[in-house]
Amino acid sequence: MLGLIRAEALLFYAEVLRRKSILVTFSLFPYLLTLLILLIGSSAGSFNAFESKVGISPVPFFISSSFVLMVVLGVSDEILWRPIYNEEMGTSPYVVSSPSNPILRSLAIPIPRLSLTLVLGSTSVLPVLLYYFGSGFLLESISIMGLAALSGLALSSLAIAISGLATLWGESWRIIQVIRPLLFIFLGVFYPKHVMPTFARLISSLIPSSHTIEAIQTVLLGGSNILVPIGIGVALFMFYLPIGQKSLSIWERKKLRSGGIRT
Amino acid sequence: MSIEAINLEKKYLTKKRIGLISSEKEVVEALKGVSFEVGDGEIVGLLGPNGAGKTTTVKILSTLLIPDSGRALVNGLDVVKEAKKVRKIIGIMLTVEKGFYGKLTGKENLEYFSALYGLKKDFSRRKISELMDLLGLRELGAEDKLFEEYSLGMKARLSLARALLKDPPVLILDEPTLGLDPPSSRKIRELVMSLAKEEDKTVLYTTHNMFEAEILCDRILLINEGEIVAEGTPRELKRRIPKLKTIEIIAKNEIRTEDLKYEIERLIDGRVSISADGTIEIKAKLKTYEKGLSEILGKIISLGLDIVSVKVEEPTLEDVFVHFTSE
Numbered sequence: 217m218l219g220l221i222r223a224e225a226l227l228f229y230a231e232v233l234r235r236k237s238i239l240v241t242f243s244l245f246p247y248l249l250t251l252l253i254l255l256i257g258s259s260a261g262s263f264n265a266f267e268s269k270v271g272i273s274p275v276p277f278f279i280s281s282s283f284v285l286m287v288v289l290g291v292s293d294e295i296l297w298r299p300i301y302n303e304e305m306g307t308s309p310y311v312v313s314s315p316s317n318p319i320l321r322s323l324a325i326p327i328p329r330l331s332l333t334l335v336l337g338s339t340s341v342l343p344v345l346l347y348y349f350g351s352g353f354l355l356e357s358i359s360i361m362g363l364a365a366l367s368g369l370a371l372s373s374l375a376i377a378i379s380g381l382a383t384l385w386g387e388s389w390r391i392i393q394v395i396r397p398l399l400f401i402f403l404g405v406f407y408p409k410h411v412m413p414t415f416a417r418l419i420s421s422l423i424p425s426s427h428t429i430e431a432i433q434t435v436l437l438g439g440s441n442i443l444v445p446i447g448i449g450v451a452l453f454m455f456y457l458p459i460g461q462k463s464l465s466i467w468e469r470k471k472l473r474s475g476g477i478r479t
Numbered sequence: 480m481s482i483e484a485i486n487l488e489k490k491y492l493t494k495k496r497i498g499l500i501s502s503e504k505e506v507v508e509a510l511k512g513v514s515f516e517v518g519d520g521e522i523v524g525l526l527g528p529n530g531a532g533k534t535t536t537v538k539i540l541s542t543l544l545i546p547d548s549g550r551a552l553v554n555g556l557d558v559v560k561e562a563k564k565v566r567k568i569i570g571i572m573l574t575v576e577k578g579f580y581g582k583l584t585g586k587e588n589l590e591y592f593s594a595l596y597g598l599k600k601d602f603s604r605r606k607i608s609e610l611m612d613l614l615g616l617r618e619l620g621a622e623d624k625l626f627e628e629y630s631l632g633m634k635a636r637l638s639l640a641r642a643l644l645k646d647p648p649v650l651i652l653d654e655p656t657l658g659l660d661p662p663s664s665r666k667i668r669e670l671v672m673s674l675a676k677e678e679d680k681t682v683l684y685t686t687h688n689m690f691e692a693e694i695l696c697d698r699i700l701l702i703n704e705g706e707i708v709a710e711g712t713p714r715e716l717k718r719r720i721p722k723l724k725t726i727e728i729i730a731k732n733e734i735r736t737e738d739l740k741y742e743i744e745r746l747i748d749g750r751v752s753i754s755a756d757g758t759i760e761i762k763a764k765l766k767t768y769e770k771g772l773s774e775i776l777g778k779i780i781s782l783g784l785d786i787v788s789v790k791v792e793e794p795t796l797e798d799v800f801v802h803f804t805s806e
């Protein structure tokens with residue numbers, strides 16, 4: 217697994233650092249997201265209205281939320297995009313016919329990007345949180361960073377499950393465009409779970425990361441009861457793991473039968 | 480036997496487009512019962528026209544395609560049921576121009592794939608460096624160049640290097656010299672040859688290059704429309720075709736007449752030219768090698784001509800190819 221992560225890191229950093237456009241988008245993304253959030257926030261009502269409704273100043277809330285969203289979307293993007301990219305590069309026959317374990321291979325894919333995002337986060341989100349809450353909030357701020365990382369990791373098995381099954385549907389690249397807005401809504405980052413209608417809350421609860429995100433919100437609100445949501449998140453991750461595995465093997469089987477692995 | 484294919488059949492389901500929206504299902508029978516064997520340390524060439532089923536066969540043996548029926552074994556392991564084990568002992572090369580990450584250098588690409596192959600870091604570092612030398616990539620200054628900046632020759636060399644990373648006993652190479660210039664294709668051929676002869680690696684090699692097939696392959700399988708139509712060493716195959724060898728006879732004669740030309744042409748099926756100094760050049764085709772030759776020579780001698788030289792041109796492998804694949 218370590219070897220696979222090292223390999224993915226090599227690929228990720230080469231892709232990001234040697235491709236200027238990606239480097240620019242990658243570093244601009246958090247700022248654009250924050251700007252968007254501020255725009256949405258200000259059109260929805262005043263800062264005070266937000267504070268009285270949610271119980272926290274909108275700035276730390278949105279900063280942490282956009283950060284966790286960035287982490288989670290990053291993970292789902294990396295996992296869902298890789299099969300498409302491999303097809304494009306012509307590397308998929310060599311990847312598929314490698315003796316490595318498909319699920320470990322897939323789990324390793326998002327880790328480099330996740331790590332970079334965490335580094336970016338600890339230099340941007342962390343200082344903002346400390347500024348707002350004071351240095352007494354250090355432990356909480358670090359927990360928020362950790363929970364954001366966990367939120368990303370927790371999504372990986374579900375993303376793998378979706379990515380494998382997406383091929384049954386055909387045009388797998390479209391799935392990214394569909395998954396993104398769904399995650400945006402159902403993760404409960406900007407739209408906390410407790411204000412969702414029952415149906416949406418149900419869907420949201422099925423996403424492992426929605427629970428760790430709930431834990432982040434609890435920490436932000438000064439609560440400490442986070443072990444239960446973390447536990448649920450991890451349990452759901454474990455639950456989706458065999459499904460992800462199955463989904464990958466269905467994907468491979470289907471490709472190997474139809475001759476869909478292009479050289 | 481290192482590679483054994485037993486009655487492989489494969490159909491592809493495709494859609495035939497009719498206009499923009501509608502389509503019709505179409506079945507392509509790519510393999511119609513292909514069987515062959517490749518022995519340890521043997522280089523076997525799989526030759527056939529475009530669309531004959533070479534890549535399909537190669538993909539099945541590489542665990543990248545599941546046949547509809549039939550079986551294939553690599554070192555006794557079933558490519559479908561024991562795919563994971565097979566993957567550890569084969570080195571594959573499927574295309575020349577693609578198959579690597581453009582933003583990684585050649586060396587980084589090999590590092591990436593070694594990790595995927597589960598190779599230990601120390602081992603792979605040593606191996607990669609060795610392969611860079613062996614394939615002449617270091618010499619070409621390509622080691623630290625981005626793959627997207629590679630020439631086709633460099634790409635092919637890197638692809639063969641990847642196939643050799645695991646030091647596999649079996650190599651499956653699909654048109655590894657397609658589009659390469661002579662130095663690059665020679666490099667690849669020489670390497671394949673020495674791997675088979677010195678390290679006893681088994682090689683299945685597809686190509687359209689007849690010259691290459693002839694000098695490289697111990698045995699040739701000719702595939703056409705999904706069936707093996709002929710099999711044997713290049714020499715055996717040439718002997719099997721009824722196609723005539725061409726003979727060129729140069730003879731001399733004192734009396735120079737135009738009549739002689741017609742007389743010879745009447746006796747044998749060929750072209751005759753007589754030059755000013757009385758040299759007679761005869762080009763003819765032989766139906767069967769031995770008998771036809773003495774018959775023609777006998778006829779020429781009976782005309783009272785002096786035979787100066789006889790040259791017999793063998794049919795080429797290309798003739799064999801055309802004979803077995805164009806019906």
Ligand SMILES: Nc1ncnc2c1ncn2[C@@H]1O[C@H](COP(=O)(O)OP(=O)(O)OP(=O)(O)O)[C@@H](O)[C@H]1O
Nearest residue numbers: 475476491493507509528529530531532533534535
């Ligand atoms: N993935 C696929 N889907 C549908 N049809 C396919 C697919 N791959 C190959 N075919 C068809 O199967 C037949 C055999 O193709 P194959 O690629 O095995 O030929 P080949 O001998 O490798 O030809 P070439 O010399 O052009 O590489 C062809 O008719 C081809 O169009």
Ligand SMILES: [Mg+2]
Nearest residue numbers: 533534535653
């Ligand atoms: Mg082919």
